[in-house]
Amino acid sequence: MEEYVYIDGKKYRRGYTTGSCATGASKAAVYMLITKNRINTINIDTPKGIPLLLKVDNINISDTFVECSIKKDGGDDIDATHTMDIYARAEIVAKNDKNKGYLTLKDIDSLSTNSECKSELYKFIRVYGGTGIGVVTKKGLSVDVGKPAINPTPLKMINHEIRKLIGDNFESILGNDKVLKITIFAPQGETVAKKTFNPRLGIVGGISIIGTTGIVEPMSDxxxxxxxxxxxxxxxxxxxxxxxxxxxxxxxxxxxxxxxxxxxxxxxxxxxxxxxxxxxxxxxxxxxxxxxxxxxxxxxxxxxxxxxxxxxxxxxxxxxxxxxxxxxxxxxxxxxxxxxxxxxxxxxxxxxxxxxxxxxxxx
Incomplete structure (x- = not known):
C-alpha cells in the first residue's frame, strides 16, 4: 500500500487494519472456494474510500474448505499487530450447525440501514473467531458477551465483499439449507494480545479484529x-x-x-x-x-x-x-x-x- 500523509512536514505511510486483513482473507478464501482457482492478490474497498490491493499468503485449498492469510501492515504507525498474519477459512456447512458462537449482521444495531441485510445475504454468512481471536467476557463493548471480538465495521466489510462475489444468488451457489462459514484466526494472536488493551477490556484469548475506516492513519491517537x-x-x-x-x-x-x-x-x-x-x-x-x-x-x-x-x-x-x-x-x-x-x-x-x-x- 502506497498511501501517504504529511504531518508536521514529514511524510508518513498509511497502513491497513486487522479488519481489512480479515476482510481480504475472507473474500479471497470464498473466491477460491467457489472457483477452485488460486489467486495471489485480492481487492477490497474500505469505509475510508481508499481501495486496497492485498497480497494473499498461506493458501490451503482442499475439497471442503480454503484457508489463506493477509499480513497486517500498520504503515508508519507500527503497533503490536504489525506484520501479523490474519487468516480466514471459508467452508460451506449445514445451516443447523450447533455452534452458536458466531456473528452475523443481525448482531449489529444498524441493521435497517445496511444494504447487505436488505438482501438477506447476512442470513447465509456466519463469522466465527478461531485460534488467536479474543472472546468478549464483559459488557460495554460493541460485541455481545461470549462472541468473538470482531467489531461491527469489519463484520460489515466481510459481508459487503462476499456479496460482491456471490451477488444475490447465494442459495444456488451454497445449496439448500447451507451457509457460508467464515472463521477468522491468528496463530500469534494470544501472545500478541498481551501487548494490547484487550486484557483490560475483558477480551480474552487473543486479539480483536478492529478498524472503523479500514485504514491505519500514522501518528494518530x-x-x-x-x-x-x-x-x-x-x-x-x-x-x-x-x-x-x-x-x-x-x-x-x-x-x-x-x-x-x-x-x-x-x-x-x-x-x-x-x-x-x-x-x-x-x-x-x-x-x-x-x-x-x-x-x-x-x-x-x-x-x-x-x-x-x-x-x-x-x-x-x-x-x-x-x-x-x-x-x-x-x-x-x-x-x-x-x-x-x-x-x-x-x-x-x-x-x-x-x-x-x-x-x-x-x-
Missing part, C-alpha cells in the same frame, strides 16, 4: 483514545457511577498503596486527560478522582489537557508563575526555574514557606 473510552463505558455498564483517572503506573500504584482504594475504579488515561474527563461526563459518571505524578497534573492546572511533551511542556513556567503570585522572592523563583525535574522543584518547595502552592494548583 484516535484508536488509542477510543480504547480508553471503551474501558470507561465498560465500567459504567458494570454499575460504577464514580471513576478514578490516572495517567499510568505511578497514579495506579498511589491509589492502591497510599489511598487503599479499590482498583476496579481506576482507568488509565495516558496523556489524554481532557478527552477522558469529557468522556466520563458524557457517559454519566457522577464523581471523578484524578491521581498521578505532579509533572502531569501541574499542566492540567494551567489548562493543558493533553499532557504529552510534544503538545506542551510548561511545568517550570506554571510553578514559577504561581509562586510569583504568592510573593516568592526572585532568587527562589530562579532556583525553581533552573530545576530539571518537577521532583527537584518539589524538594525546594517542601523546604520553603510556599507549600500552599500545591493547594492553589489543585483548585
Amino acid at each position: 484516535d484508536g488509542w483514545k477510543k480504547s480508553l473510552s471503551i474501558e470507561l463505558q465498560m465500567k459504567k455498564e458494570q454499575g460504577l457511577d464514580k471513576i478514578i483517572l490516572v495517567p499510568g503506573n505511578h497514579g495506579e500504584q498511589f491509589i492502591r498503596e497510599k489511598l487503599n482504594l479499590d482498583i476496579k475504579y481506576v482507568v488509565r488515561v495516558s496523556n489524554f486527560i481532557g478527552y477522558m474527563i469529557k468522556e466520563a461526563q458524557r457517559i454519566g459518571y457522577k464523581k471523578i478522582l484524578m491521581a498521578g505524578h505532579i509533572g502531569k497534573f501541574i499542566k492540567v492546572s494551567a489548562g493543558i489537557f493533553n499532557t504529552h511533551s510534544k503538545v506542551a511542556d510548561a511545568r517550570s513556567e506554571i510553578l514559577v508563575a504561581n509562586l510569583a503570585l504568592m510573593g516568592a522572592r526572585y532568587e527562589f523563583l530562579n532556583k525553581i526555574n533552573q530545576c530539571v525535574t518537577t521532583e527537584e522543584a518539589v524538594e525546594l518547595i517542601n523546604n520553603s514557606e510556599y507549600r500552599e502552592v500545591y493547594n492553589i494548583l489543585s483548585k
